[in-house]
Amino acid sequence: MRSEVKHCRVYVDGVDDIVVAYLPEINKVYVLDSSRRDQIPDSIAVDESQIVWEERPPSDETKPIDLVLLLTSACNLACQYCYSDAGEASHIMNASTASRAVAFVANTAKQIGKKGISILFHGEGEPTANWPVLTETVDFAKEYTASLGLSVRFSIATNGIYGDDKRGYLSQRLHNITLSLDGPRYINDAQRPRRGRSSSFNTAFESAQYFYSHRSRLNFGIRSTLLPQHIETLPEIVRFIGLHFPSSQLSVEPVEFVGRYSKHNRHSFEGFAFAYRRARREAKRHNLRFWYSAVRGPRKSDFFCGVAGRSMVVGPTGLISGCSRVSRESHTGARNFIYGKFELGRSAPSIDPTAKNRLETYSGTNMLDCQNCIAYTWCRGDCRHIRYMANGNVLNGVSPRCREIRTIVLGELMDSAHLSMADKYLQSYYTNEATLPVDSSLTERSSLVQLRRTP
Amino acid sequence: MNPSTHLQKTSQKSSEDDIDMSSTSRHVAVGKPEAKIVSLDALEQLAIAKGEVAARSLPSELDALGLEGKDCPCAPR
Numbered sequence: 001m002r003s004e005v006k007h008c009r010v011y012v013d014g015v016d017d018i019v020v021a022y023l024p025e026i027n028k029v030y031v032l033d034s035s036r037r038d039q040i041p042d043s044i045a046v047d048e049s050q051i052v053w054e055e056r057p058p059s060d061e062t063k064p065i066d067l068v069l070l071l072t073s074a075c076n077l078a079c080q081y082c083y084s085d086a087g088e089a090s091h092i093m094n095a096s097t098a099s100r101a102v103a104f105v106a107n108t109a110k111q112i113g114k115k116g117i118s119i120l121f122h123g124e125g126e127p128t129a130n131w132p133v134l135t136e137t138v139d140f141a142k143e144y145t146a147s148l149g150l151s152v153r154f155s156i157a158t159n160g161i162y163g164d165d166k167r168g169y170l171s172q173r174l175h176n177i178t179l180s181l182d183g184p185r186y187i188n189d190a191q192r193p194r195r196g197r198s199s200s201f202n203t204a205f206e207s208a209q210y211f212y213s214h215r216s217r218l219n220f221g222i223r224s225t226l227l228p229q230h231i232e233t234l235p236e237i238v239r240f241i242g243l244h245f246p247s248s249q250l251s252v253e254p255v256e257f258v259g260r261y262s263k264h265n266r267h268s269f270e271g272f273a274f275a276y277r278r279a280r281r282e283a284k285r286h287n288l289r290f291w292y293s294a295v296r297g298p299r300k301s302d303f304f305c306g307v308a309g310r311s312m313v314v315g316p317t318g319l320i321s322g323c324s325r326v327s328r329e330s331h332t333g334a335r336n337f338i339y340g341k342f343e344l345g346r347s348a349p350s351i352d353p354t355a356k357n358r359l360e361t362y363s364g365t366n367m368l369d370c371q372n373c374i375a376y377t378w379c380r381g382d383c384r385h386i387r388y389m390a391n392g393n394v395l396n397g398v399s400p401r402c403r404e405i406r407t408i409v410l411g412e413l414m415d416s417a418h419l420s421m422a423d424k425y426l427q428s429y430y431t432n433e434a435t436l437p438v439d440s441s442l443t444e445r446s447s448l449v450q451l452r453r454t455p
Numbered sequence: 456m457n458p459s460t461h462l463q464k465t466s467q468k469s470s471e472d473d474i475d476m477s478s479t480s481r482h483v484a485v486g487k488p489e490a491k492i493v494s495l496d497a498l499e500q501l502a503i504a505k506g507e508v509a510a511r512s513l514p515s516e517l518d519a520l521g522l523e524g525k526d527c528p529c530a531p532r
Contacts, residue, residue, distance in 0.1 A: 010498075018503070021498060021502075023495075024508075026495075027507050027508055028495070028505070028506075028507060029505060029506050029507065029508065030498055030499065030501075030502035030504070030505045031502060031503055031504040031505070032498075032501055032502055032503060033501075033503060036501055039491055039501070040491070040498070041491040041493060044493065044494060044495055044498065045493075045494070046495055050495075297508065298508065412508065413508070416506040416507060416508045416509065417502075417504040417505055417506040418504060418506055419504045
């Protein structure tokens with residue numbers, strides 16, 4: 001009988017007198033005295049049965065199986081940080097573009113042997129502002145995927161500024177609803193006013209209550225955007241959501257300095273990692289699933305998102321992008337992320353192979369400063385657009401969020417190992433940025449290689 | 456054989472080569488600063504704390520909720 005043995009990668013980082021060894025493929029964390037550091041190898045042989053690492057075929061990263069439709073740039077809110085200046089100019093997707101995009105993704109999924117596709121209605125503006133196309137697309141996608149023997153799951157990122165008719169439709173027809181609500185009224189209304197600057201809180205909150213009450217048949221989550229001046233308020237925001245929507249889901253993201261918020265001074269997110277840790281504890285009290293995009297947990301992928309083509313983002317005018325933040329020629333980074341277009345009168349999209357190939361190079365394997373980092377399998381190099389905005393390119397350097405990400409991940413690992421004094425170690429790590437030098441021999445991720453056999 | 460030397464040699468074998476796990480899995484490099492730990496058991500024995508990442512953070516959990524790969528994870532909107 002032959003059993004399979006894998007060499008499991010060991011990531012290492014530490015501070016002061018301790019070192020953390022992390023083996024994501026088998027989901028193990030060890031804390032050692034720092035004097036042991038030189039004894040820790042780059043990989044350890046383990047039985048294949050111990051591997052908890054999820055396999056994903058390479059085609060899953062480059063072939064479109066998740067469709068993101070940006071139905072309109074129109075919006076009934078005037079959020080002070082909107083990444084796409086929604087509402088300033090009105091671009092509206094027509095039903096033909098949406099249905100051609102659905103057919104293209106469904107046909108691709110069928111060709112590569114997938115069982116289904118997902119469709120997300122997202123920005124640029126508020127998807128429900130293009131209601132006729134949204135509902136037509138749902139009907140078409142259900143019919144078309146059924147004809148191919150595929151399943152389809154619908155998701156929406158929405159502001160909730162509408163009444164019970166739309167709430168009812170969305171809760172009955174869609175599978176995942178993410179509603180934007182930035183916390184208590186005083187924060188939400190300062191950040192997310194209506195276009196006339198009046199309060200949006202009551203309507204958004206009522207929508208949240210509606211979807212929350214229907215969560216037995218849909219995945220409902222709240223998304224809050226955090227401004228620099230509210231870092232210390234993060235636990236309060238979590239408490240507010242937890243009290244009103246216990247046992248639900250909350251994702252929090254620090255604002256990015258793009259779109260409408262690019263006009264603001266660049267404040268630091270200094271201390272976000274520690275506010276996040278306090279907020280995590282608060283979330284636990286309310287049984288909230290709580291996360292931040294860059295620390296969603298380890299995954300066997302070298303991509304942060306579907307940028308290499310898995311997520312096909314189609315903008316209101318039919319432009320195809322790897323990134324939902326870059327859907328117009330005027331957006332910063334258009335040359336790096338837009339790779340095609342659905343032209344009028346043509347069923348298949350025109351794809352620029354050079355631009356598509358460039359997106360496929362945005363892999364963490366091409367980010368030399370990230371590969372040996374203990375946080376790599378969690379952030380996988382972080383958002384490519386954030387890297388581009390900070391560094392002027394995607395692959396060189398590290399994310400501007402790197403320090404916060406590393407501190408959060410190291411903290412999660414210390415917590416997993418029940419290390420007392422974790423906060424003290426993290427404060428030292430954060431203050432001094434005191435990473436131990438990474439072993440230069442750790443040049444390859446063993447998760448991708450070295451499957452061996454033994455008698 | 457020095458465990459670290461052993462590890463280097465085995466790691467140079469081709470993927471068709473066999474590894475004798477019994478010879479690599481029990482070397483504990485206590486007292487030899489230059490020696491590498493070569494097994495999970497050895498690493499575990501030297502640890503002052505150990506654990507596993509909670510399931511709520513694992514991708515399969517997020518996949519089950521339809522949250523992984525279905526959205527731009529971070530777009531502020």
